[in-house]
Structures are given as structure tokens and as C-alpha cells.
Amino acid sequence: MSSIHQSTGTVTGSPRLDPYELLPEMAELRTAVAGRRWPAVQAFFDARTPADQTYAAVLVSETAGVESFLAEAAAAHPAAPLPRTLLAYRQVVIGWDIRSADRARNVSRDQFRKFHDWLRKAEQLLIDVCAEQPAFPLAWYVRLITARGLELGQSEARRRHDRLAAVSPHHHAAQSQLLQQLCPKWGGTWELAHGFARECASAAPDGSDCAVLVADAHIEHWLDLPSSEDEAYMRGVPVRDDLRFAAEVSVWHPAYRPDANWISAHNTFAMAFSLGGHLQDAARHFAVLGDRACRSPWNYLGDPKAMFAKHRRAALTAR
Amino acid sequence: MTVDTTAQVAALRELAGYATTQGIPTLFAPQAGNEITAGLFFRVGCADETLATAGITHLVEHLALHRIGLSDAHHNGATANAFTLFHVTGTETEVVAHLNSVCASLRDLPLERLETEKEILRTEAAGRSRGVNQQLPLWRYGAQGYGLSSYSELGTWRLTPDEVRWWAQTRFTRDNAVLWITGDHVPDGLDLTLPAGRRIPAPAPSSALPQTPAYIGGDDGQVVLDAVVRRSTAASVFSDVLGRALFRELRQEGGYSYAVDADYSPRDAEWATVTAFADALPQKQDAVTGAFVDVLARLRAGRIEPAELESAKAKALKSLDGPDVAARALPSWALNLLMGHEILTPDQHREQIAAVTVEDVRDVAREAWSTALVQVPGQDLAWAGCASAPQFSEAAVAGTRHPSLEDDRVTLVIGAEGVSLTMPGGPVTVRYDRCVAMAARPDGARVLTGPDGFRVEVEPTLFKGVTPERIAAIDAAVPPGAVVPLPPREDVPRPRPRSTTRTRRASHGSGIAAATAGPSTPGRAFLRWLIWTATALFGLLAVVLTVDELVAPVPDTDVILGVWILELPLALAAWSQWRTRPAN
Numbered sequence: 001m002s003s004i005h006q007s008t009g010t011v012t013g014s015p016r017l018d019p020y021e022l023l024p025e026m027a028e029l030r031t032a033v034a035g036r037r038w039p040a041v042q043a044f045f046d047a048r049t050p051a052d053q054t055y056a057a058v059l060v061s062e063t064a065g066v067e068s069f070l071a072e073a074a075a076a077h078p079a080a081p082l083p084r085t086l087l088a089y090r091q092v093v094i095g096w097d098i099r100s101a102d103r104a105r106n107v108s109r110d111q112f113r114k115f116h117d118w119l120r121k122a123e124q125l126l127i128d129v130c131a132e133q134p135a136f137p138l139a140w141y142v143r144l145i146t147a148r149g150l151e152l153g154q155s156e157a158r159r160r161h162d163r164l165a166a167v168s169p170h171h172h173a174a175q176s177q178l179l180q181q182l183c184p185k186w187g188g189t190w191e192l193a194h195g196f197a198r199e200c201a202s203a204a205p206d207g208s209d210c211a212v213l214v215a216d217a218h219i220e221h222w223l224d225l226p227s228s229e230d231e232a233y234m235r236g237v238p239v240r241d242d243l244r245f246a247a248e249v250s251v252w253h254p255a256y257r258p259d260a261n262w263i264s265a266h267n268t269f270a271m272a273f274s275l276g277g278h279l280q281d282a283a284r285h286f287a288v289l290g291d292r293a294c295r296s297p298w299n300y301l302g303d304p305k306a307m308f309a310k311h312r313r314a315a316l317t318a319r
Numbered sequence: 320m321t322v323d324t325t326a327q328v329a330a331l332r333e334l335a336g337y338a339t340t341q342g343i344p345t346l347f348a349p350q351a352g353n354e355i356t357a358g359l360f361f362r363v364g365c366a367d368e369t370l371a372t373a374g375i376t377h378l379v380e381h382l383a384l385h386r387i388g389l390s391d392a393h394h395n396g397a398t399a400n401a402f403t404l405f406h407v408t409g410t411e412t413e414v415v416a417h418l419n420s421v422c423a424s425l426r427d428l429p430l431e432r433l434e435t436e437k438e439i440l441r442t443e444a445a446g447r448s449r450g451v452n453q454q455l456p457l458w459r460y461g462a463q464g465y466g467l468s469s470y471s472e473l474g475t476w477r478l479t480p481d482e483v484r485w486w487a488q489t490r491f492t493r494d495n496a497v498l499w500i501t502g503d504h505v506p507d508g509l510d511l512t513l514p515a516g517r518r519i520p521a522p523a524p525s526s527a528l529p530q531t532p533a534y535i536g537g538d539d540g541q542v543v544l545d546a547v548v549r550r551s552t553a554a555s556v557f558s559d560v561l562g563r564a565l566f567r568e569l570r571q572e573g574g575y576s577y578a579v580d581a582d583y584s585p586r587d588a589e590w591a592t593v594t595a596f597a598d599a600l601p602q603k604q605d606a607v608t609g610a611f612v613d614v615l616a617r618l619r620a621g622r623i624e625p626a627e628l629e630s631a632k633a634k635a636l637k638s639l640d641g642p643d644v645a646a647r648a649l650p651s652w653a654l655n656l657l658m659g660h661e662i663l664t665p666d667q668h669r670e671q672i673a674a675v676t677v678e679d680v681r682d683v684a685r686e687a688w689s690t691a692l693v694q695v696p697g698q699d700l701a702w703a704g705c706a707s708a709p710q711f712s713e714a715a716v717a718g719t720r721h722p723s724l725e726d727d728r729v730t731l732v733i734g735a736e737g738v739s740l741t742m743p744g745g746p747v748t749v750r751y752d753r754c755v756a757m758a759a760r761p762d763g764a765r766v767l768t769g770p771d772g773f774r775v776e777v778e779p780t781l782f783k784g785v786t787p788e789r790i791a792a793i794d795a796a797v798p799p800g801a802v803v804p805l806p807p808r809e810d811v812p813r814p815r816p817r818s819t820t821r822t823r824r825a826s827h828g829s830g831i832a833a834a835t836a837g838p839s840t841p842g843r844a845f846l847r848w849l850i851w852t853a854t855a856l857f858g859l860l861a862v863v864l865t866v867d868e869l870v871a872p873v874p875d876t877d878v879i880l881g882v883w884i885l886e887l888p889l890a891l892a893a894w895s896q897w898r899t900r901p902a903n
Binding site: 116119120123124127128130131132134146147150152153154155156158159160162 | 573575602603604605606608609610612613616617619620622697701702703704
């Protein structure tokens with residue numbers, strides 16, 4: 001996938017979001033899923049690292065109607081962990097779509113009931129998968145999401161993360177799921193969230209994308225602050241230095257080997273620097289990204305494409 | 320399952336002697352040493368009682384031992400769910416004297432001691448630690464049979480000498496007993512004459528759990544599971560594997576728990592109870608619940624390391640090693656003979672242990688989970704596929720309605736069929752004809768418990784309009800055998816506004832045995848009127864003074880302020896009295 005990284009695309013073109021378009025390698029997965037060819041899906045996952053598997057699982061879980069295909073695959077391969085895990089992930093996404101991403105106070109009782117029903121269904125599949133195959137990190141990853149949605153508590157989320165880390169250390173996607181749990185909105189504190197991000201960044205080998213978590217934590221913090229304070233927070237020198245350090249040890253490090261997550265990593269830094277007005281820092285990331293945008297975290301600001309384009313323009317003008 | 324005694328005993332031919340002693344089946348096998356040990360089992364225990372007679376077996380056991388007094392022999396009595404045991408160690412003469420004395424007392428209980436022994440049992444109960452699995456039996460079985468171990472011995476408040484005598488004569492019979500003795504012969508001089516009777520099978524289990532696996536919410540800091548599995552060597556090996564797996568996961572690897580344990584104990588001829596427990600620091604308890612669920616799921620999945628199984632099997636085998644194997648096995652052989660469960664020789668037992676496979680343990684794990692009841696801190700285990708144990712009765716009765724003085728969402732209903740407490744979540748109902756116990760205080764309070772364990776507390780001071788006539792209506796409808804009169808209490812509860820009501824089945828049957836503040840006496844009524852009168856008079860004075868000052872050419876605001884500041888506490892006291900006034 002490093003070849004993708006080399007071609008920086010056009011920095012003036014209209015932003016593109018479609019992950020299948022941005023990561024042509026994923027097209028193979030889409031074809032296999034659309035054709036309901038389970039052996040091809042299984043082979044696609046088998047050939048990938050845990051990080052890329054997680055990325056692929058996210059894509060599958062967001063595919064409307066895929067649940068019937070996954071249920072068939074799970075029935076046909078009862079001992080295989082992947083079909084049940086993907087099915088469970090899809091159930092989580094269906095449930096979360098019903099809940100919506102809104103704050104809890106705006107979610108109705110009925111929405112919550114359905115949301116929890118879907119998550120329980122998923123969780124029960126995953127209990128079995130983890131019992132049978134504890135070394136299969138993807139199932140633990142999805143159980144971090146169910147733990148949060150079902151409000152199973154901080155220590156339980158931490159336990160699931162620890163079980164995953166024991167078999168797949170420096171798993172950035174899992175770390176970012178636990179980070180959500182450690183934020184105040186899910187019962188944590190900012191000390192816990194930033195502490196965990198720093199801990200993951202410093203424990204990771206050079207060039208790992210774990211340090212992106214530092215930027216994730218600052219963006220979450222910014223989102224939570226009142227609009228009178230949020231910009232000042234991101235402009236602050238400590239946050240800027242944190243972000244610069246995190247970018248240096250991850251995406252700018254010579255040892256960095258881009259994987260399916262690379263677009264998301266640069267987008268996160270680009271947005272974090274943009275929010276604090278560190279436009280030259282942001283510009284470096286936009287230059288690498290070209291027209292490759294990402295729904296998250298730009299959707300925190302509004303329409304991801306429009307927000308990406310606006311901040312890219314501002315950053316590149318300042319350069 | 321009934322097992323032929325002759326066939327049972329035949330299996331032990333090489334290992335133990337068999338005789339009958341005044342009609343009581345007797346097993347004996349030699350043990351090294353100068354002293355012998357004997358145990359006299361009766362097939363009666365707490366599970367044979369009702370909530371209103373709870374403690375009757377224990378009382379008989381205490382009365383039977385009373386005449387022994389101080390003896391050199393080491394002795395003890397134990398009342399379990401399904402059996403009672405008199406146990407003694409000493410010289411042959413001492414053991415004979417002890418057993419003869421126990422049986423003499425059983426034939427003719429020293430009932431003049433009854434009130435004293437009741438008092439002793441109540442004191443014993445107050446000081447007894449009830450263990451981690453106090454709640455689960457009541458939720459599984461209700462307020463009957465094996466569920467009674469969750470309750471205090473309510474019968475100690477009402478049992479009559481006739482009832483206790485009848486219990487001894489019908490349950491402590493030669494036909495409902497088995498004796499074992501460590502020795503190569505049955506000692507001379509034994510006189511264990513007891514009335515004839517019949518072998519009473521262990522009680523059939525009741526059920527208060529429509530669906531399993533199920534959960535209940537419990538105290539912080541602990542997760543407890545109990546499950547009912549078919550008795551087998553594999554099931555006992557499973558419980559050891561479970562204990563080891565929980566210890567490794569929760570304590571050694573996770574560091575979430577300190578105390579972790581699992582236990583297997585036979586319940587009756589066919590079934591055993593598996594209990595597992597883990598404690599937790601409050602900040603770690605969610606992880607303890609999660610890891611507990613995962614450990615059980617792992618065993619159900621059959622992912623059991625050979626080493627885990629081998630350690631458990633080695634431990635079981637080791638218990639069959641060493642000298643005097645037969646003598647050490649006597650208690651369990653005697654109990655199996657009493658219950659009608661198959662008796663295994665040590666060789667057969669060893670073979671069965673050796674034959675236990677990972678698949679066997681996995682199958683027991685699945686059986687255990689399918690019957691599990693789990694007590695978790697916090698509220699919920701639905702995420703792991705467990706149903707909530709019923710929190711409410713199916714319906715409320717119709718009758719007079721008495722709103723709670725503490726919580727306006729709660730109403731007590733006293734009807735012709737029973738009593739209900741209606742709460743926002745649903746009703747809790749006890750029907751009179753099914754009431755297993757009604758504790759009654761002289762102040763009018765009544766606590767009714769149904770066979771499903773639901774209970775309704777009728778506190779006249781906490782609900783509006785619960786007149787002596789309404790209490791009399793309840794008293795007239797409850798079967799007299801279920802009524803347990805409790806002594807007067809120092810503190811009658813007074814209404815306190817609270818945000819949550821007690822919706823749960825309560826743990827102790829004694830209910831209002833320990834409750835709370837002064838009855839509605841004429842003295843209190845006088846005080847209440849005094850406060851209201853003083854408030855009114857002082858209020859009038861305050862109004863007059865205020866008007867007086869306001870019309871004055873130079874109003875003195877200090878006077879106005881002062882007089883109203885003085886009125887304020889009076890007004891608050893009056894308001895408080897108004898809110899807590901008894902309804903009429």
C-alpha cells in the first residue's frame with residue numbers, strides 16, 4: 001500500500017471520501033461481499049495485518065444488507081471466528097444507526113431499547129467467539145464497542161482492551177475505541193483519556209500510528225469544550241507541541257509504513273492542526289493527502305468534504 | 320431415582336461392614352488410632368420445613384444434644400438442607416454413651432428447654448455469617464424447600480412443644496436414619512431405639528425462576544453464581560476446573576479479585592449445586608463480571624487445557640489415597656445410602672475420575688450455564704444472555720387502597736384475596752391462601768411472604784388508612800399455621816420520603832424483626848397538636864405585629880423580620896407533623 005502513499009494526488013481536486021476509491025485494494029473486498037462469495041472474503045482477511053483487517057471489517061459492517069450474507073456464512077462455518085465477528089459488527093452498526101450519534105438525552109427510550117437489543121445480540125455471538133478463539137483480535141475489538149454501548153463499565157472495557165493487546169499489541173483501532181470510553185462522555189475523565197493516549201504513543205515502536213491517538217484525544221477534548229474555549233485550547237502551545245511530537249513519531253517517522261489507516265491518520269492531524277490555526281503544520285498533511293478526505297473526524301465540523309476543502313484551502317494558502 | 324440398599328451395600332463388601340442397630344442401617348470400617356468416630360444421619364433438614372416452621376429441625380438437634388452437657392468426647396450437631404448429622408469422636412465407651420443419649424433425647428425431647436433453645440437459636444442466627452450465597456436459594460426456589468436456607472429461622476418465634484415433638488417422632492425415626500462408625504465392629508451397648516417411620520425422600524425442588532440462565536442484582540464487590548447439575552464425578556471435576564480457571568483469570572492474570580472459589584455439593588439423590596464466587600474492588604467489579612462470564616463461556620466452548628483437567632483429576636484422586644480410605648469415605652457412603660444415591664467404591668471412583676474427558680467437563684459447563692443464576696453487582700447481565708429473575712408478581716389484588724406516605728408512586732392494596740404493593744415497575748402480591756408465613760407485630764405491622772419469595776410489608780404507620788380493622792381482615796384470612804407472632808419492637812418505622820422503594824424480595828424472613836421509631840401514641844398526638852396550635856397562635860401574633868408596624872408612622876422592620884424568623888422553625892415543624900400524620 002506504500003505505492004498509494006507515494007502518489008499524493010491533487011491538492012486542488014474535489015475531496016474524495018469513498019474508501020473503496022481511495023484504497024483500490026479494498027475493491028476486491030467489495031466485489032467479494034457483493035457477490036456473496038465467503039471464501040473470497042475469508043481469503044481477503046487472511047492475507048491482511050490486524051490493522052488492515054479492522055479497516056476491512058469497518059467497511060463490511062457499514063455495508064447495508066450485508067447481514068443476511070454474514071448470517072449464512074456464520075451458519076456454514078460455525079467454527080470460524082470471522083463470519084460471526086463480522087455479523088456481530090454489522091449488528092452493532094445497525095443498532096448504532098437506530099441510536100444515532102446524538103447525545104444520550106436526545107435519544108428516545110424506544111431507540112435505546114432497540115439499540116441495546118442489537119448490541120446484546122452481537123455481544124452474545126462475540127462471547128462465544130472470544131471463548132473459542134481468544135487470539136482473534138477482531139472479536140475483542142468489536143467487544144470494545146459493545147461494552148461501551150451496553151455501558152458495561154470502564155474496568156470491563158479496559159479488560160477487553162488488555163485481552164486484545166495481549167494478542168495484538170499496539171492496535172491503534174482498538175486503542176481509539178477504548179479512548180472513546182475514557183472520555184467524559186462515556187464515563188471517563190480527560191486525565192484518563194490524555195494519559196491513555198500518551199501511554200499508547202510512548203509504548204508504540206517508532207513509525208506506528210498509535211501516536212495518532214494523541215491527536216484523537218485533543219480533538220475529543222476540543223469537541224467537548226464550549227465554543228468560547230475550544231479554539232484557544234487547540235491554539236495552545238502544549239497542544240500544538242503534543243500534536244507535533246505525535247506526528248513526528250508516527251506518520252512523519254522514517255519507519256512509518258502506511259497501511260489502510262494512513263489516510264485517516266493524516267486527516268486527523270490535518271484537522272487537529274487546522275483547528276488550532278497551525279496552518280503550516282496542517283499543510284504538510286494536506287499535501288500528502290491531496291484530495292483524499294475522510295469522514296471522521298471532519299464530520300465533527302459539518303459536511304466532511306466541505307470542511308476538508310475549506311481547511312485545506314486555508315492551510316495551503318498559508319504555506 | 321431409588322437405589323436398592325442391599326445392592327448398594329454389596330458393593331462395599333470388601334471395604335466396610337454392614338449391620339443394623341435397633342433397625343438403623345449401620346456402616347463401619349476400621350481406622351487407625353485409639354478413638355473412634357461415629358455419625359448418625361437423619362434424612363431431614365431445613366428444606367423439609369416451611370417458612371413458618373423454619374428452624375424446627377435445628378431445634379430438635381439442639382434439644383437432642385442438650386442432655387450431653389460437658390463431655391470428654393468431641394461432638395457436634397449439624398442441620399443442613401437435606402440432612403441432620405450427630406457427630407462424635409472419643410473412646411468406644413464415650414461414643415456409645417453419646418449416641419445413646421442423643422437417641423434417648425430424640426425419643427423424649429427435653430421440651431421444658433424449648434423456650435431457652437429458641438432463644439439460643441435466635442442469638443446464634445444473629446451472630447452467624449451467612450456466607451456469600453445467601454440470596455440465590457431464595458431467588459431460585461422461593462420461600463420454600465431449598466430456598467429456606469436464605470431465611471432466618473422464623474419458626475423460633477412460634478413453634479409449640481407439640482409441633483416440635485411431632486417433628487422428632489416423624490422425622491427422627493430409625494427408618495429415616497443411617498449410622499456410620501469408624502471401627503471394625505459395632506460397639507456393644509448401643510441403644511439407639513427410635514420410633515419406626517419411613518424413609519422420607521429429599522424434598523422435590525420448587526422453582527421461582529421461570530427462565531435460566533438468570534441474574535439478580537446484588538451488593539457491590541462480589542459476583543456469585545449457582546447452578547444445578549446432575550450429580551456425577553465429571554460435575555465435581557468441573558467445579559474444580561471452574562475454580563482454577565476463575566482463580567487464574569481473575570486473580571493471577573487480571574488482578575481483579577482476591578477471593579475466588581468454586582464448590583460442588585450434592586443437593587439430593589440426583590442433583591448437585593455448583594457455586595462459584597469472586598470478590599472485587601468496586602472499581603474493578605465490572606471487569607470481574609466480564610471475566611466471570613468469559614471463563615464460563617470458555618469452559619462451555621470446551622477450550623480446557625489438558626493441564627487444567629489433569630490438575631483437577633489429580634486432586635480428586637489424591638483424596639482417595641492414603642490409609643483408612645474406607646473409614647474416611649464412610650460419611651459420604653452413609654449419606655448416599657440415606658439419600659438413595661449410588662455408592663462408589665474407591666476403585667470405581669478412581670476409574671470414573673480417570674475417565675473424565677475435556678468433553679465431559681464441557682458438557683457439565685453447558686448444563687451448569689443452562690441452569691445458572693448469577694448475582695452481579697450493578698443491575699444487568701442481560702448482555703450475556705441472562706434473563707432477569709422476576710422482580711414483580713403477575714398481578715395485583717383488588718381491595719382497599721392505601722397510598723404510601725413515603726413515596727406517592729407506591730400504594731398498598733389490602734383485598735379479600737391477598738395484599739399487593741403496587742409500584743411504578745409492577746405489583747408485588749401475596750395471596751392469603753398461599754401465604755407461607757405472616758410475621759405479626761403487636762403494633763399492627765404484618766409481613767406476608769408468598770411461596771415465590773415475594774413479600775409485602777404492611778406497616779400501618781407508612782401507608783394511609785391502614786386501620787386496625789384492615790389488619791384484622793388480613794389476620795382473619797391468613798391460614799393460622801402461617802402466622803408468626805413477633806414480640807413488640809422498640810422502633811416502629813416512621814415515614815421518610817425516599818427516592819427509591821424496596822421493590823425486591825427481601826432476604827430475611829424475619830422481616831420486621833428488626834425495624835425502626837415510636838408508635839403513634841396519644842403522647843405523640845398531643846405533641847403534634849401542640850406544635851400546630853403554637854404555630855397558629857404565633858403566626859397570628861406575627862401577622863398582628865406586622866400589620867401594627869406597617870401602619871406605624873415609622874415601621875420597625877427589625878420587629879417584622881424578627882417575629883417571622885421566629886415563626887419559621889415552628890411552621891417547618893408543623894409542616895413536618897402534617898406530612899407524617901397518621902391517616903384515619
